[in-house]
Amino acid sequence: xxxxxxxxxxxxxxxxxxxxxxxxxxxxxxxxxxxxxxxxxxxxxxxxxxxxxxxxxxxxxxxxxxxxxxxxxxxxxxxxxxxxxxxxxxxxxxxxxxxxxxxxxxxxxxxxxxxxxxxxxxxxxxxxxxxxxxxxxxxxxxxxxxxxxxxxxxxxxxxxxxxxxxxxxxxxxxxxxxxxxxxxxxxxxxxxxxxxxxxxxxxxxxxxxxxxxxxxxxxxxxxxxxxxxxxxxxxxxxxxxxxxxxxxxx
Amino acid sequence: xxxxxxxxxxxxxxxxxxxxxxxxxxxxxxxxxxxxxxxxxxxxxxxxxxxxxxxxxxxxxxxxxxxxxxxxxxxxxxxxxxxxxxxxxxxxxxxxxxxxxxxxxxxxxxxxxxxxxxxxxxxxxxxxxxxxxxxxxxxxxxxxxxxxxxxxxxxxxxxxxxxxxxxxxxxxxxxxxxxxxxxxxxxxxxxxxxxxxxxxxxxxxxxxxxxxxxxxxxxxxxxxxxxxxxxxxxxxxxxxxxxxxxxxxxxxxxxxxxxxxxxxxxxxxxxxxxxxxxxxxxxxxxxxxxxxxxxxxxxxxxxxxxxxxxxxxxxxxxxxxxxxxxxxxxxxxxxxxxxxxxxxxxxxxxxxxxxxxxxxxxxxxxxxxxxxxxx
Numbered sequence: 001x002x003x004x005x006x007x008x009x010x011x012x013x014x015x016x017x018x019x020x021x022x023x024x025x026x027x028x029x030x031x032x033x034x035x036x037x038x039x040x041x042x043x044x045x046x047x048x049x050x051x052x053x054x055x056x057x058x059x060x061x062x063x064x065x066x067x068x069x070x071x072x073x074x075x076x077x078x079x080x081x082x083x084x085x086x087x088x089x090x091x092x093x094x095x096x097x098x099x100x101x102x103x104x105x106x107x108x109x110x111x112x113x114x115x116x117x118x119x120x121x122x123x124x125x126x127x128x129x130x131x132x133x134x135x136x137x138x139x140x141x142x143x144x145x146x147x148x149x150x151x152x153x154x155x156x157x158x159x160x161x162x163x164x165x166x167x168x169x170x171x172x173x174x175x176x177x178x179x180x181x182x183x184x185x186x187x188x189x190x191x192x193x194x195x196x197x198x199x200x201x202x203x204x205x206x207x208x209x210x211x212x213x214x215x216x217x218x219x220x221x222x223x224x225x226x227x228x229x230x231x232x233x234x235x236x237x238x239x240x241x242x243x244x245x246x247x248x249x250x
Numbered sequence: 251x252x253x254x255x256x257x258x259x260x261x262x263x264x265x266x267x268x269x270x271x272x273x274x275x276x277x278x279x280x281x282x283x284x285x286x287x288x289x290x291x292x293x294x295x296x297x298x299x300x301x302x303x304x305x306x307x308x309x310x311x312x313x314x315x316x317x318x319x320x321x322x323x324x325x326x327x328x329x330x331x332x333x334x335x336x337x338x339x340x341x342x343x344x345x346x347x348x349x350x351x352x353x354x355x356x357x358x359x360x361x362x363x364x365x366x367x368x369x370x371x372x373x374x375x376x377x378x379x380x381x382x383x384x385x386x387x388x389x390x391x392x393x394x395x396x397x398x399x400x401x402x403x404x405x406x407x408x409x410x411x412x413x414x415x416x417x418x419x420x421x422x423x424x425x426x427x428x429x430x431x432x433x434x435x436x437x438x439x440x441x442x443x444x445x446x447x448x449x450x451x452x453x454x455x456x457x458x459x460x461x462x463x464x465x466x467x468x469x470x471x472x473x474x475x476x477x478x479x480x481x482x483x484x485x486x487x488x489x490x491x492x493x494x495x496x497x498x499x500x501x502x503x504x505x506x507x508x509x510x511x512x513x514x515x516x517x518x519x520x521x522x523x524x525x526x527x528x529x530x531x532x533x534x535x536x537x538x539x540x541x542x543x544x545x546x547x548x549x550x551x552x553x554x555x556x557x558x559x560x561x562x563x564x565x566x567x568x569x570x571x572x573x574x575x576x577x578x579x580x581x582x583x584x585x586x587x588x589x590x591x592x593x594x595x596x597x598x599x600x601x602x603x604x605x606x607x608x609x610x611x612x613x614x615x616x617x618x619x620x621x622x623x624x625x
Contacts, residue, residue: 057490083492095487097480104476109491113473116501119493122473168492 010035010202011056011172016065017226018055025051027226029065033172038194038203040213043223044247049206050092052223053174056204057089058082069172080114088170092177094157098150102141102160105149106132109164131167138196139163140189155186159193166197173197174204179212191215222247257467265550266463273456283445290452290520292560293459294320297513299541299552300459300466301506306538307546308475309502310482311399315407316510316537318414319382321529323511325418325425326381328524329365330374331434331442332426351433356423365424371438378515379508386507387500394496394503399485408531415530430525434518443522455516459553462509466549469505478502510537539578542585545594554593 011033018026026048033039041049054060056067058079067074074082097105110131113122136142139159144152149160158178165173178194179187187209194216197203207213213220213234220237222230224247230240237243258266277289298316306312338348346359353361367373389410393403418425426432434442441447469475481488481495489495518524527533536559544555559581567574589596 059486059490078494079489080492080494083490089490091487095484097483097487099479099483100476108473108476108480108488111492114492114494116474116497119474119477119498120469120472164487164491 009033010037010070011204012068013052013056014066014068016052016055016062016067018051018060018063024226026055026062029223029227031221031228033202033204035171035202036198036200038198038205038216038218040205040207040217040220041223042207042210042213042220042247043229047223048226049223050176051226053089053176053204053206056082056174057087059089083168083170084114086169086171088165088168088173090158090161090165090173090175090178092180094154094161096149096157096160096164098148100149101145102136102147102149102152103132103145105160106135106163106167109167111168135163135167138166138193140193155182155190158182159190162193162197166201170201172202172204176206177208178205179207179209187212257464257471262467266460269463269550269553270456270460273459274453278449278452283448286452287448287520288564289557290448290455291517292557293452293455293553294513294517294520295537295540295560296459296553296556297462297516298510298537299544299556300462300549301509302538302541303544303546303549303552304466304469304478305502305506306541307548308470308478308482309499310478311499311503312401312404312538313407313503313506313534314404314531314538315409315411315534316506317529317531317534318407318411319386319507319510320514320517320533320537321414321418321524321526322382322385323378323514324518324524324528325431325514326368326374326378326511327515327518328431328434329368330371331437331518332431333361333365333369334437335433335435350426350431352426352429352431353423358423362424379511382507382511382514383504386504390500390503391496394499397496399499408534411529411531411534415526418526418529426525428526430523430527432523432525434522437519442519448520451516451520455520458512458516462512463549463553466509469502470549474498474501536578539582539585541592543581543592545592547591548594551592551594551597558593 009032011031013029013031016026016029016031017024029048029052031052041052043049051060055062056074058074058077058081062075065075069082069085069087072085074085074087077085097108100108107124107128110128112128113119132145133142136145139162141152141156141160141163144156149157152160158181162173162175162178179190182190191212194203194205205213205216217234219232220234221228222237222240222243229246230237230243232240273293278286281289298320302313302316332350336348336350341347341349341351341354344351344354346354349358349361367377389407393399393406398406419428421427436442437447442451477488477493477498481498485495514524514528517528540556540559541552542555543559544553545551562577563574566577585592591598
């Protein structure tokens with residue numbers, strides 16, 4: 001199907017809806033993300049921010065609408081197939097393997113040997129080790145490779161999960177509140193990290209911390225009651241009277 | 251984790267060697283044929299416990315129905331042996347000679363078609379593994395593809411164990427009913443009840459067990475083993491790292507079924523019969539207890555757990571038969587509350603540090619020795 005599109009977006013969401021027991025968590029939502037863009041989604045609690053990410057990564061099935069990623073329809077794919085297509089997802093609470101070391105956490109996320117037989121035959125060769133070390137350096141955990149993930153600090157766990165996404169080399173990373181619970185210095189480092197990341201990836205971030213949003217965002221989308229309330233640069237969104245009323249005002 | 255040593259680390263190779271030494275040398279020299287046969291019977295349960303270490307300990311999939319696979323493996327072997335024992339000459343007094351005695355008692359006049367292939371030993375060896383694995387595959391595909399897990403999976407496996415028992419007992423004419431398949435005599439013309447045969451079966455059982463340990467270790471140290479731990483911990487994260495989680499669960503469940511089936515077949519050969527009392531809920535839960543007592547994260551613990559609990563069961567039920575169930579319940583509570591990592595955990599916590607200290611003392615001693623001469 002060669003439908004000419006006005007512009008080649010990396011991700012285009014059109015007419016997306018999902019309802020839980022009659023409640024429309026996302027309602028006829030359309031959203032476009034370009035390549036190498038950092039898009040921040042903000043909005044009050046219950047606006048449907050996390051649900052949008054869940055829909056993109058296949059955790060929740062859409063009732064209506066389409067999500068196209070580089071021309072591939074994602075709504076029909078299963079979770080791991082969406083990952084293979086190039087979409088990575090970080091959860092709100094750091095979701096890492098506590099019983100494994102930092103190295104093993106990253107190694108399991110390395111995109112090779114993902115089938116049963118592949119996993120049995122997987123060998124930890126130089127390529128894997130180099131890549132793990134490279135990523136560990138980026139996420140400030142180079143000196144903690146042999147540490148059990150369980151004893152990392154909260155901020156380090158967040159970084160580790162970001163690293164687990166990076167090692168998959170996804171084209172699109174989706175981060176749900178990556179700086180929640182981080183100290184000020186950790187936030188600054190995370191902003192730095194994100195700025196390195198976007199040289200090669202597009203990123204969708206959900207965030208509440210306005211200072212952080214201003215530091216990183218190219219464009220901001222404000223969600224409210226499952227719909228886009230406003231979209232544009234941080235400056236524009238901040239001065240939008242509708243946004244002030246529902247969200248930023250208090 | 252140096253790749254120089256194959257499969258095991260140095261310390262694990264020592265554990266493996268010690269276990270092999272105990273099974274191959276110590277037990278056969280220490281015990282008479284009767285006791286050795288008994289140990290061989292206990293060892294058949296360690297195959298099940300080993301499967302549970304992988305499936306439950308590492309993968310977090312609790313199966314309360316391993317008796318299903320143990321039983322099916324055992325029944326496949328028993329069917330072959332029964333057919334061999336039911337020659338027309340040996341069953342001449344029956345109204346239909348040439349079919350197993352229980353079929354004759356139940357007014358069957360010909361061998362059911364699905365018994366026919368069990369005339370072949372090759373087919374039987376194949377079916378011993380294939381039948382239980384096929385059932386495990388069906389169960390696990392149905393469950394895991396629909397993302398049924400945890401307690402629900404445990405309950406369903408338990409229900410299937412109950413169903414299979416009822417089915418076996420109910421279809422007396424085809425299965426031998428509650429008595430099971432008994433009066434097994436020869437394997438390819440060789441009397442399985444002779445001392446000689448029992449001796450040989452013990453060593454076959456040990457060899458298979460050691461091979462299974464190596465196989466389990468191969469899975470454990472591969473990336474698959476780390477994925478099992480990851481799935482137990484954060485299943486969603488594994489899924490969103492690009493793995494089809496259900497496939498991994500199906501594989502490990504089928505592998506544990508295959509191990510149980512080998513145990514079941516060796517049980518039939520060494521004990522000389524198979525009955526529904528090794529299939530149902532109670533034996534299946536006992537198997538989980540063997541694994542828990544041994545230590546659900548230790549492949550060697552599985553073997554020791556099965557040996558210890560069964561030895562305790564035999565000696566206790568010889569003297570106080572009615573006490574055994576209470577002892578079993580108490581044991582399970584003790585494992586959960588006092589030593590959740592089982593015997594292997596106790597060993598790791600209390601004995602291993604002593605050994606390490608001992609070794610380092612000896613080493614220091616060696617270094618110090620030349621000193622007096624220098625002074």
